[in-house]
Amino acid sequence: GAVVSQHPSWVICKSGTSVKIECRSLDFQATTMFWYRQFPKQSLMLMATSNEGSKATYEQGVEKDKFLINHASLTLSTLTVTSAHPEDSSFYICSASPVPYEQYFGPGTRLTVT
Amino acid sequence: RKEVEQDPGPFNVPEGATVAFNCTYSNSASQSFFWYRQDCRKEPKLLMSVYSSGNEDGRFTAQLNRASQYISLLIRDSKLSDSATYLCVVNFRDSGYALNFGKGTSLLVTP
Numbered sequence: 001g002a003v004v005s006q007h008p009s010w011v012i013c014k015s016g017t018s019v020k021i022e023c024r025s026l027d028f029q030a031t032t033m034f035w036y037r038q039f040p041k042q043s044l045m046l047m048a049t050s051n052e053g054s055k056a057t058y059e060q061g062v063e064k065d066k067f068l069i070n071h072a073s074l075t076l077s078t079l080t081v082t083s084a085h086p087e088d089s090s091f092y093i094c095s096a097s098p099v100p101y102e103q104y105f106g107p108g109t110r111l112t113v114t
Numbered sequence: 115r116k117e118v119e120q121d122p123g124p125f126n127v128p129e130g131a132t133v134a135f136n137c138t139y140s141n142s143a144s145q146s147f148f149w150y151r152q153d154c155r156k157e158p159k160l161l162m163s164v165y166s167s168g169n170e171d172g173r174f175t176a177q178l179n180r181a182s183q184y185i186s187l188l189i190r191d192s193k194l195s196d197s198a199t200y201l202c203v204v205n206f207r208d209s210g211y212a213l214n215f216g217k218g219t220s221l222l223v224t225p
Contacts, residue, residue: 049210
């Protein structure tokens with residue numbers, strides 16, 4: 001149980017385009033989902049907390065207009081990287097929380113912007 | 115500033131060895147503590163939660179010292195499959211349910 005999927009698993013896009021990443025909890029409902037980013041040899045950095053039916057809460061330094069988050073249902077959250085640039089290339093990981101303090105991670109999406 | 119600090123390693127140990135990782139956190143108002151394991155280019159997976167009284171799961175033992183704001187993970191009888199990066203993870207009370215990750219400690223177990 002407690003499986004989280006992400007799609008796509010990897011994507012290569014050109015600078016200036018937008019990329020949407022989906023995060024789904026497959027066998028449980030998640031009121032809260034989290035989006036993280038991880039650069040090589042760095043720790044996971046929380047980007048935003050996504051609550052179903054309300055606006056996401058962004059961490060300091062994360063541009064909400066660039067990283068659009070939608071949590072339209074209890075099993076789906078999406079992250080859209082708008083006008084992507086090479087510096088946005090990273091490993092994006094979501095997690096879903098069925099109960100407080102318990103998080104299950106998706107397999108991650110590797111984004112490369114050329 | 116909220117921080118979780120770990121020795122990045124790498125720790126290279128032979129099979130069968132015992133190895134210990136340490137972690138310190140800066141926020142005294144922390145309430146939940148975990149060790150996660152992350153394999154190369156994969157997502158983190160929960161290894162174990164860390165309780166105030168200390169807890170053990172097979173070859174893995176976790177300890178928490180709230181006074182010193184210090185967490186440890188001990189791995190006994192290391193296996194080749196233990197090679198991974200071990201992430202110290204803390205929930206700060208004023209962060210809601212968000213988790214704060216250390217940079218991880220890299221372990222390589224050799225034959």
